[in-house]
Amino acid sequence: MPMKKWEISSLQAGWLIAGTVALTGHALAVTLFMRAGGRDTWLAGILAMPFGALGLWSIAKLANIFPGKTIVEYLPKIFGYAGYPLAWIYPLFYLTTVVFTLRMTTDWLVDSILPETPSWVMSLLYMLVVLYCTWGGLDVLARVNQFILPLLTMLGLTVSFGTIGSKDYKLLLPMFEFGLGPVIAVTVMGLGDLGEMSVAAAFSAYVRPKDRPKLSKAFLYALIYEVITLTGPIAGSISTLGYRVARAMPYPTFQHWLMVSFARFFERTDLLVVHQWLAGAYVRTGLFLLMSSDGFTRLTGTRQHLKWIMTGLGLLAVLLGEVAFPNKPVFDAFIGYVYLPAAAILGIVLPPVFLVVAYLRGMHRQNKGWSPGA
Amino acid sequence: MPDNPSLNQSLEANKKLLKQAFATHRGMIFRELTIPAPGGQTRTALLVFAEAETDNMRLDTFVVRPLLEGDSPGYIGGSLAPSPVPMKKLNDAIGFVTRGKVLFQVEGTTEMFAVEVSNLPHRQIGMPETESGINGPKEAFTEHLIINLTQMRRRLPGKFLKIESLFIGTEAKLEAVIIYVEGKPTQTMIDTIRQRLNKVTQDGVQDVTELAEAVADAPLTLFPSIMLSERPDLVCHYLMGGRIAVMVENSPRALVVPAVANDFFTSSDDWYEWRPFVAFLRALRYLAFLIAVPLPALYVSVTTYHLQALPTQLTLSLLAQREGAPLPPPIEALVMTLIFEILREAGIRLPRTIGPTVSIVGGLVIGEAAIRSGITSPAMVLVVSATAVATFSLPSTTLANAATYTRFVVLALASTFGFFGLLLGYLLVITILASTTSLGVPYETPFFPLRPKFLPVSFGVQPRPPKSTGGTPSPKKTNQAEDYQEG
Numbered sequence: 112m113p114m115k116k117w118e119i120s121s122l123q124a125g126w127l128i129a130g131t132v133a134l135t136g137h138a139l140a141v142t143l144f145m146r147a148g149g150r151d152t153w154l155a156g157i158l159a160m161p162f163g164a165l166g167l168w169s170i171a172k173l174a175n176i177f178p179g180k181t182i183v184e185y186l187p188k189i190f191g192y193a194g195y196p197l198a199w200i201y202p203l204f205y206l207t208t209v210v211f212t213l214r215m216t217t218d219w220l221v222d223s224i225l226p227e228t229p230s231w232v233m234s235l236l237y238m239l240v241v242l243y244c245t246w247g248g249l250d251v252l253a254r255v256n257q258f259i260l261p262l263l264t265m266l267g268l269t270v271s272f273g274t275i276g277s278k279d280y281k282l283l284l285p286m287f288e289f290g291l292g293p294v295i296a297v298t299v300m301g302l303g304d305l306g307e308m309s310v311a312a313a314f315s316a317y318v319r320p321k322d323r324p325k326l327s328k329a330f331l332y333a334l335i336y337e338v339i340t341l342t343g344p345i346a347g348s349i350s351t352l353g354y355r356v357a358r359a360m361p362y363p364t365f366q367h368w369l370m371v372s373f374a375r376f377f378e379r380t381d382l383l384v385v386h387q388w389l390a391g392a393y394v395r396t397g398l399f400l401l402m403s404s405d406g407f408t409r410l411t412g413t414r415q416h417l418k419w420i421m422t423g424l425g426l427l428a429v430l431l432g433e434v435a436f437p438n439k440p441v442f443d444a445f446i447g448y449v450y451l452p453a454a455a456i457l458g459i460v461l462p463p464v465f466l467v468v469a470y471l472r473g474m475h476r477q478n479k480g481w482s483p484g485a
Numbered sequence: 486m487p488d489n490p491s492l493n494q495s496l497e498a499n500k501k502l503l504k505q506a507f508a509t510h511r512g513m514i515f516r517e518l519t520i521p522a523p524g525g526q527t528r529t530a531l532l533v534f535a536e537a538e539t540d541n542m543r544l545d546t547f548v549v550r551p552l553l554e555g556d557s558p559g560y561i562g563g564s565l566a567p568s569p570v571p572m573k574k575l576n577d578a579i580g581f582v583t584r585g586k587v588l589f590q591v592e593g594t595t596e597m598f599a600v601e602v603s604n605l606p607h608r609q610i611g612m613p614e615t616e617s618g619i620n621g622p623k624e625a626f627t628e629h630l631i632i633n634l635t636q637m638r639r640r641l642p643g644k645f646l647k648i649e650s651l652f653i654g655t656e657a658k659l660e661a662v663i664i665y666v667e668g669k670p671t672q673t674m675i676d677t678i679r680q681r682l683n684k685v686t687q688d689g690v691q692d693v694t695e696l697a698e699a700v701a702d703a704p705l706t707l708f709p710s711i712m713l714s715e716r717p718d719l720v721c722h723y724l725m726g727g728r729i730a731v732m733v734e735n736s737p738r739a740l741v742v743p744a745v746a747n748d749f750f751t752s753s754d755d756w757y758e759w760r761p762f763v764a765f766l767r768a769l770r771y772l773a774f775l776i777a778v779p780l781p782a783l784y785v786s787v788t789t790y791h792l793q794a795l796p797t798q799l800t801l802s803l804l805a806q807r808e809g810a811p812l813p814p815p816i817e818a819l820v821m822t823l824i825f826e827i828l829r830e831a832g833i834r835l836p837r838t839i840g841p842t843v844s845i846v847g848g849l850v851i852g853e854a855a856i857r858s859g860i861t862s863p864a865m866v867l868v869v870s871a872t873a874v875a876t877f878s879l880p881s882t883t884l885a886n887a888a889t890y891t892r893f894v895v896l897a898l899a900s901t902f903g904f905f906g907l908l909l910g911y912l913l914v915i916t917i918l919a920s921t922t923s924l925g926v927p928y929e930t931p932f933f934p935l936r937p938k939f940l941p942v943s944f945g946v947q948p949r950p951p952k953s954t955g956g957t958p959s960p961k962k963t964n965q966a967e968d969y970q971e972g
Binding site for chain 2: 120122123220224225228233236237240243244247251252254255257258259379381382385386389390393
C-alpha cells in the first residue's frame with residue numbers, strides 16, 4: 112500500500128482521535144463511570160484533562176523526535192531490545208479495542224433494534240464495510256471521519272438542546288457529597304478514556320512532515336472536544352434523570368433521545384441513536400484495526416502483506432468478539448478492570464516516560480527541527 | 486514485409502508500398518507530375534491524396550503549382566503555405582492521407598512529405614443538446630477538432646491558453662489535445678494526463694468518453710470522477726479554475742479533470758445566474774441527492790422492521806393502506822423502483838417529442854392502476870415518485886446513474902437488516918466517496934478535506950472577481966489544483 116495513502120494532515124489527526132474515543136465515554140463505559148462516580152461522574156473528564164494533555168503532548172513530541180516512525184518502531188530505539196516486548200503490547204491493545212467495540216456494538220443492536228438477528232452476522236457485515244474503508248489507508252479513514260464527526264456532533268447538540276426543558280442542573284450539585292472517593296475513582300476511569308486518545312494518537316507518524324509541528328495544537332483541540340463531549344452527555348443524563356436512575360440504566364446517555372420529538376408528531380427519534388453508535392464505532396474500529404495491522408506488520412516485517420493481515424485481523428476480531436465476550440457483565444468487568452487501566456497506563460503514564468528517556472538519551476538532538484519548546 | 490515499413494526509400498519503392506497499402510481503399514489518387522529539375526532537366530513527382538477529403542484549390546495552390554514552378558520539396562509554396570512534414574513510416578503516411586493531407590515525393594530523393602490540404606466534411610456549430618441553458622452562450626462543440634479549438638481560443642485569447650497535441654492508438658492514430666491555462670494546474674497533473682493518454686493503445690476511438698477510463702484515477706468508480714461538456718464556454722470556465730481538458734478528433738465533447746463531487750451538482754446555468762439563487766439551487770440539488778438515494782430504503786426499513794419509529798396515526802394509516810397488498814414492502818419497493826427505471830429508460834430512448842410524454846403518462850397510468858388493483862400502496866407510489874423527481878433534479882446524468890445504482894444497494898441492505906442495513910449502506914457510500922479521487926484530488930474537496938476558501942465557490946456565492954487588468958494570471962495566486970491537494 113503506497114505511503115501516500117496513509118498521509119494525513121494535523122487537522123485530520125485531531126479530528127480522528129476526537130472521533131475515535133468519543134464512543135467510550137458516551138456508550139461503552141458510561142455505566143461504569145456512573146456506578147463509580149455517582150453524582151460526581153460529570154467531573155471525570157474535567158479532572159482527568161491535565162493528565163490527558165500530558166499524554167497527548169508527549170505523543171506529539173515523540174512524533175517530532177522520531178519523524179515518520181510509529182510507536183512500535185521508536186520504542187526499540189529508545190529502550191533497545193527491552194523496547195520490543197513493549198512494542199508488541201500496543202498492537203495487541205489496538206486489536207483488543209477492535210474486538211470489544213465490535214462485539215459491544217452488535218450486542219447493543221441485537222438488544223435494541225434487531226433481536227432476532229445473530230450478532231455474528233452483523234459483526235461480519237460491519238467488519239466487511241470497515242475493511243473496505245481501511246484498505247483505502249489512513250487518508251480515506253480520516254476523510255470519512257471528517258464527514259461523520261460533524262454530523263455526530265450536530266445530532267448530539269440537537270438532542271442536548273432539545274431536552275433542555277427537561278433538565279434540572281441543580282441535580283449535579285452538591286459536589287463531593289460522598290467525599291473524594293467516588294471522584295478519584297471516576298477520575299481514574301476518565302484517565303483511561305483520555306489515555307485512549309493518546310494511544311490512538313500513536314498514528315502521528317503518518318502526519319505530513321510540514322504538519323507535525325502543529326500536532327500539539329491539534330491534539331489540544333481534540334482533547335477539549337473530547338472533554339466537552341464526555342462531560343456534556345453525562346451531566347445531561349444526571350440533570351435529566353437524577354444520578355440514581357441514570358446509574359441504574361445500561362446506557363443513560365441515550366435516554367435523552369426518547370425525550371426529543373419533532374413537531375409533537377415524530378416522537379420516536381431514538382432510532383437516530385443507531386446512527387450515532389454505528390458511525391462512531393465505524394471510525395473507531397477502522398482506526399484501531401489499521402493501527403493494529405500496521406503495528407504487527409512492522410514488527411514482523413510483513414508490511415507488503417498489510418491488506419491480507421488486516422483482513423485476517425478483522426475476521427479474527429469478529430470471531431474473538433463472539434467467543435471472548437459472551438455477555439454485558441463480562442464486557443463491564445473487562446472494561447473496568449483491564450481496558451481502562453491499560454489505556455491509562457499506555458496512553459498517559461508511559462508516553463511521558465518514553466519522552467523523558469528519549470530526551471535523556473539525546474535523541475531529540477538527532478532531529479534538528481525539534482526543540483523542547485516547539 | 487514489416488508491419489510498419491520505413492518510407493526513406495526511392496520514389497518507386499514508396500509508390501509500391503503505398504499502392505499495396507491503399508489497394509482496398511476507394512478514392513485514393515496517385516498522380517505523377519513532370520516537374521522541372523536543375524540544369525534544364527525534368528523529373529517525376531508523385532502525389533498521393535484522398536479525393537473526397539482534399540481541397541483541390543489548396544492542393545493546387547500549396548503543392549502542385551509550387552512543384553511545377555521548381556520549388557524545393559522541403560519548402561514549397563512560400564511562407565504562407567502549411568509546412569511540409571517529412572514522413573518516416575508507412576502507417577503515419579496512411580493516417581495523414583486519410584485525414585485529407587497530400588503526400589508527395591520527388592524522383593531522386595528518399596524523403597516523402599505531407600502537406601495539409603484537407604477539406605473534411607463537418608457539421609456546423611450548433612446549439613448544445615444535453616447542456617442547454619437559458620443564459621449564457623449557445624454554442625456547442627462539433628466533431629471537428631480544429632473548429633473546437635478555435636472556439637476555445639476565441640474565448641480565452643492570449644498566450645496563457647496551452648494546447649498540447651498527441652496521437653493515441655497504435656495503428657489508426659487519432660489526434661488528441663490536452664488543453665489548460667498556464668500556471669493553473671500543477672505540472673504533475675499535466676504530466677499525469679499526458680502519460681495516461683500516451684498509454685492508450687485502443688485504435689478507432691470514436692468519442693472522448695472512450696478515454697474516460699484511461700484518464701480516471703480508478704477505471705471502475707461508482708461516482709463519476711470525470712466531467713464531460715459539449716459547451717466551450719463551460720470548458721473555459723473550468724480551465725480558468727485550474728482544470729485540464731482533453732479533446733479528440735471526431736468528438737463533440739471535452740473531458741475535464743479533475744472533477745470533484747460538487748461539480749456534478751453544478752448546472753450550466755449556474756455560471757450565469759444571480760449568485761445567491763445559485764447557492765439556493767445548489768443546496769436543493771444536494772437535498773435531492775439525499776432523497777434520491779436512501780428514501781425507498783428508509784421507507785422499507787421503517788415499515789418492515791421499525792414501525793415503532795413512526796407516529797401511531799401514521800402507522801395505522803400505512804397498515805390500512807397495505808391491507809391486502811400481495812407483496813412485502815422490500816419486494817414491492819424493488820418492483821416499483823425497477824418499473825420507474827424502465828420508464829426512465831423508455832423516455833430516453835424514444836424520440837424527444839414523445840419520450841417525456843410516455844414517461845409521465847406511463848408513470849401516472851401504471852401508478853394509478855397499481856394502486857386501484859391493490860398491487861401496491863399509495864405510500865409506496867409516493868415514495869417512488871418522490872425518488873424519481875429527486876433523481877431528475879440532478880443536473881448530471883452520470884451522477885443520476887450513480888444515485889440509481891447506490892439506491893439499489895442501499896435498498897437491498899435495508900430490506901435485509903432494516904435501519905442497520907441502511908446505515909451500513911450510508912457508511913459504504915461515504916467510504917466510496919472518501920476513496921474516490923480525480924487526478925489525485927479528493928472527491929469531496931472542498932468539504933472533506935476542508936478548504937474554507939473554496940466553500941463559497943462551491944455554493945456559488947463567491948462575489949464576482951474584479952475586472953482583469955490583462956496579462957497572464959499569476960501562477961502563484963491561481964494554483965488552485967495544488968491547493969486542493971494540500972492537507
